[in-house]
Amino acid sequence: MKVVILSGGFATRLRPLTNERAKPLLPIAGEPLIEYVFEKYDISEKPFVTTNEKFLPQFTEWIETYERDVHLIIEETRSEEEKLGAIGALANFVTTQDIADDLLVVAGDNIFPFSLSEFVDAFCGNPLIALFDFQDKERVRNKYGVVTTDEEGNVLKFQEKPAHPSSTLVSIGCYVFPRETLSLMKEFVSQIPRGKDAPGYFMEWLSKHTDMNSFVCTGKWYDIGDRQSYIEANLDLSHSKNYLADAVTLDETTLHHSVVFPHVSLKNCTLTECIVDSHVILENVTLKECIIGAHTDIRRIV
Secondary structure, eight states, X not given: OEEEEEOOOOOGGGTTTTSSSOGGGSEEXXXXXXXXXXXXXXXXSOOEEEEETTTHHHHHHHHHHHTOOOEEEEESOSSTTTOOOHHXXXXXXXXXXXXXXXXXXXXXXXXXXXXXXXXXXXXXXXXXEEEEEOSOHHHHTTTSEEEEEOTTOBEEXXXXXXXXXXXXXXXXXXXXXXXXXXXXXXXXXXXXXXXXOSHHHHHHHHTTTSOOEEEEOOSOOEEOOSHHHHHHHHHHXXXXXXXXXXXXXXXXXXXXXXXXXXXXXXESOEEESOEEOSSEEEESOEEEXXXXXXXXXEEXXX
């Protein structure tokens, strides 16, 4: 079985944090997000890790620092507009790398509670999809790929971001594709419009063409996709009400559920559910639900 960790996106919903920084390399409680994936990586196969030309230097530096033995695959894109969708990129990867084995696919931007060997052990020949149960249909409405299963875990229906979800089980970015289904990725991409080749749309399409099994995880799962989920992961994994990196100066400042990167100075500020990137100076401001980009300087005269 081959393994690919998808890390080639541009994470537009987290800008400006991701203007010059790949999302899988964003720090979560002081540790790069992708390293949480590798903490669960307990199989012997050397993985492929995808990135793009824009973030290649960052991934090269991370690999050298983290000393991971990986195959680094570079997508020839430097912007969201140039990028293939995730399944288009996977289909291209399968072709260019001449993949002829079963394929484990892991999203490099989510934190899951199970080991990958545990997930792979559940594979029995059909496509396998990892699921998390929110137990609340309102939380999954219009947001996730929603899956309905029978009592044995066989997939009965897959809905991508439904307005009226039939289940509270959601797909969490871990899949095993048997070798005979790999060619279907290219077929799928040839049939759908640009922007509709995300994994969820492919799984919805694939569920109508072949039997599919599920693996329901227990524990906490984090999908790092936007400001709110990024803050939640940082606070939960640091076991704190706010997360402050090193070299942060607070003077007459109040924080509520916020994340502050290194080398930041906050004076007479109130921040609520904010992310403050590195080398920022804020004085005499009140901010709510914001992402403040690196090297920002805001000083209100009072």
